[in-house]
Amino acid sequence: MTIINNSQYRKPLPNSNVDYFDTQAAVDAIKPGAYATLPYTSRVLAENLVRRCDPDMLNDALKQIIEGKQDLDFPWYPARVVCHDILGQTALVDLAGLRDAIAAKGGDPAKVNPVVPTQLIVDHSLAV
Structure with a gap:
């Protein structure tokens, strides 16, 4: 990146x-x-x-x-993105599907990556 x-x-x-x-x-x-x-x-x-x-x-x-205007699309460059488990799973599925599509077209699926560092937080607790 x-x-x-x-x-x-x-x-x-x-x-x-x-x-x-x-x-x-x-x-x-x-x-x-x-x-x-x-x-x-x-x-x-x-x-x-x-x-x-x-x-x-x-x-x-x-x-x-x-x-204080909003005339243009604001160019925002976050240092990282933190995804909670529910939304993060959706993002992972999207990336996996995109990588499969790129591979099917003969491209290199390893080149499909987020443009900013992304962390997936999985927080599952069990109640017994």
Whole structure:
């Protein structure tokens, strides 16, 4: 699985060998001072966009957060998906069916995988 990180707002953290993504600079480049007025949850979504969004869509997506509009499909890039046993089983069946269909057409079924890490939680308890 390939995870794309944007480099436009990637900066070195002073006095270390670690980089960070300057979400405040990205938001304030669109509307100065806007980052300070964003709710925390919007800041988290903005950071996700600065890290992972297609660079051609980044400004439009950030502008949508800043202005509180819903004009575009929001590009969301979760770090992982956690499936409960009921919905997770359905997802596994869908993936298995897709892999069978790819194999029947002569393709490589091993290439059919979720695009983000996915965890299946199975919680069954027995009452005796």
